[in-house]
Amino acid sequence: MATKLQIENAEQLIYENELLQLTVLGGIKIEGLDRMRITVKLELQESSRPPIRHNLDLYNDTQLEKFIRKCAEKLEIGTSVISASLSELTEELEKYRIERIKEVEQNLKLKIKQLNLAEKEEAETFLKSKDLLNKTNELIGKSGVIGEEINRLLMYIIFTSRQREQPLHVISLGSSGTGKTHLQEKVGELVPEEERVSITTLSENAFYYFGKQELKHKVILIEDLDGAENALYPLRELQTKKRIVKTIASKNNKGETQTKYLVVEGPVCVAGCTTKEYIYEDNANRSFLIYLDESQEQDEKIMAYQRQISSGEINFYEQKEIQGFLQNTQRILEPIRVINPFANKLNLPQSVFKPRRTNNHYLQFIEAITFYYQYQREKKYDKQTGEEYIEVTIEDIENANSLLKEILLRKSDELTxxxxxxxxxxxxxxxxxxxxxxxxxxxxxxxxxxxxxxxxxxxxxxxxxxxxxxxxxxxxxxxxxxxxxKEYKELETQIQTMLDDCLQDIKRSIVPKRSKAKVERSKVTKTAS
Known part of the structure; x- marks a missing residue:
């Protein structure tokens, strides 16, 4: 009879050969590969002798030898037969356990959706369309995000930056019940499922126990920063250094103490919600701060939407379709370097607090918009390295200024x-x-x-x-x-004037270059004639 482990019932694994039948009752644990504890039922084939039941560790020689002698005495067969059968059972169980571990790992992994040709073409056509940001914002609204027109588009662009080496981060601020978590959750649903991690609560060491590259280029959505205070330090390190390391002491099989390193790599894009602005100042400094719209007009929009849901007027199937489409547009975006040739001409108002970090955020956000427009930007190559890159355009700066005006205004305000x-x-x-x-x-x-x-x-x-x-x-x-x-209006005017002046300066610097190029082309034409 061919040796075989019957695995139809995971709670009753049966192994048979010509003389013996061994049944593993209750199955085996797949964790802890350094031991194999089982409850085994051993009986002779076609015999009236009662079976022997025993629990033991198949990797423990002392237990195994005692069990073999006991079975040999009761069943009146040679120890070599029982020893060989248990050895074959052990090998079969090892193979079975490895297969089960692989199966569990595969089930835990989120399946990455493979787009078909039609889906790719549809997503590319959208990313090449004119007025891309406005069309994107319209789709975000149709996906179920009500109002918050500026904030939702800002958050969407920030989430898109997760694929870059310097991702952006965002914290949503507002009173209790203003929809901070709802906004974050709904915009988060527009990111492919395999590229986002949603967290309700976090323990102090939670981040250290993710796989080494499990969080790389992902969006981490923290529902409530108030419930994750102990985990904020490693989170800041992951944002800034893009890598966290923790040492722990553990014992090996010989009982010797050894040091292990838990390493988790980024970069990551982090989003969180809170009502407490000052408490999370260190985290807020690394993030864009979005203040939710608490106006009566926004209240009316939300309540009208709630009434539409109640009356059955909302097409949730269409919302899911739009979510899936925007996820597909995210999937076809490819990592590419972005260069801003106008960076030296972009200045922030002196009224902005902590200008170093804010300036970096401003420049990175402009690059994030260019990254989103990658299907509309000419690909260029570095002459020295051959690296592929795209360049920021004036349109990208104008779009960034329009979206960031409120952010910069808040950054310049001494009030919370x-x-x-x-x-x-x-x-x-x-x-x-x-x-x-x-x-x-x-x-x-x-x-x-x-x-x-x-x-x-x-x-x-x-x-x-x-x-x-x-x-x-x-x-x-x-x-x-x-x-x-009028102090707030004056501050707003000051910021808008500064941004407009920078743009005008850039436009003036481009016009002479274009005129010069036109003159050169004219000279070449005349020479040819």
């Missing part, structure tokens, strides 16, 4: 995002009521704010001299007044 929102709502209220002065209670009731939040905002605003107390004789209630109603 929530405090700035409060001040602008306060200004709107005073303008509507044609008032100059106000009480804290009056505004708190109008904006429906908790007293502690308003107290925190007022402290910031008084320290920044953006509001001041007005004392009036005979009145116990404090009156306040806004010191400069």
């Amino acid at each position: 995002g929530s405090c700035r929102n409060y001040l602008e709502l306060l200004k709107s209220y005073l303008k509507l009521k044609k008032k100059k002065q106000f009480t804290a209670l009056e505004i708190r009731k109008q904006l429906r704010l908790p007293k502690t939040s308003q107290w925190r905002y007022h402290k910031q605003l008084v320290d920044a001299y953006l509001i001041k107390k007005v004392e009036k004789k005979g009145k116990q209630t404090n009156q306040y007044q806004v010191t400069n109603e």
Whole structure:
């Protein structure tokens, strides 16, 4: 009879030869290759003798020898027959375990979708279309992202940068219930499933136990940074150094202590949500900060969408189709170097805080847009290295300036995002009521704010001299007044002027080159004549 392990039932593995039948009850564990503990039922073929049941480690010689002698005595057969049968069983179980490990690993791996020719052509045609960013933004909206037109496109471009050697990162800020996680989740669904990792909570050492290249060029979506505080340090290291290493002590088979290195490599693109701006300052410095739209207009858009869902007017199948299409456009983007020939002429306003990092983010975002436009950019080759690259165009800079205007404005503001929102709502209220002065209670009731939040905002605003107390004789209630109603508009104008001036400078520098080239071509034509 040919030796064979019957594996139809994983909980009852049967091995037979001409003399014996060995049944492994309960199957075997596939983890821990340094041992093979089993519960075995051993019986003679075509015999009335009762079978022998025993649990042992097949890799433990002492246990094995005792078991062989016991079986030989009870079944009255030679020890060599039992020893040979157990040896053959061990080999079969080893093969079976290796196959099971491979099978489990394959199941854990996300299957990378292979695009057919029609899907590739459709994605390429879209990426070559005019007004690509606006068309992309329209599709993002149709995929189920309501409102947040600037923020959703910003986030999409940032997620696209994961394929580059210097990916960008983003943190969504806003009050509780404003849809931070929803925005991140819905835009994240436009990234191919095999290239994103969604995390709800993180332990301190969680990142160290990913595979060495398991996170490379992936988007890490952290639902709530408040639940991942202990993991923020390795996360920052992964963002900055693109590699984290941890040493741990463990014992080998001989009981000797040895040092192991846990290495996880990037680069990665990280996205997270929080209501607490100051707590995550170190992480925020490495990221684009997106402040969610908390306006009444955005509330109306969300509620209208909720009513459409309830009335059955939303086509969820169409949303899934659009998600799949945008994922396909991401799949055909290829890593390519981007060079910005205009970088030396791009300057940020002096009002921007932490200009070194912000300047780097600004330049990288322009490159990310060029990367997304790679099917519309001429491929060039480095004369020395032969490396392929594409160049930033004026259109890319204009698109970046349009999307980043609010980001740069916030980066130039000495107030936190929530405090700035409060001040602008306060200004709107005073303008509507044609008032100059106000009480804290009056505004708190109008904006429906908790007293502690308003107290925190007022402290910031008084320290920044953006509001001041007005004392009036005979009145116990404090009156306040806004010191400069136009300060934010002035800051916005300053930033816009700086960006426009840089663009005009670039355009002026290009025109003479084009004119010179035209003159040279004219001379060549006349000479030929």
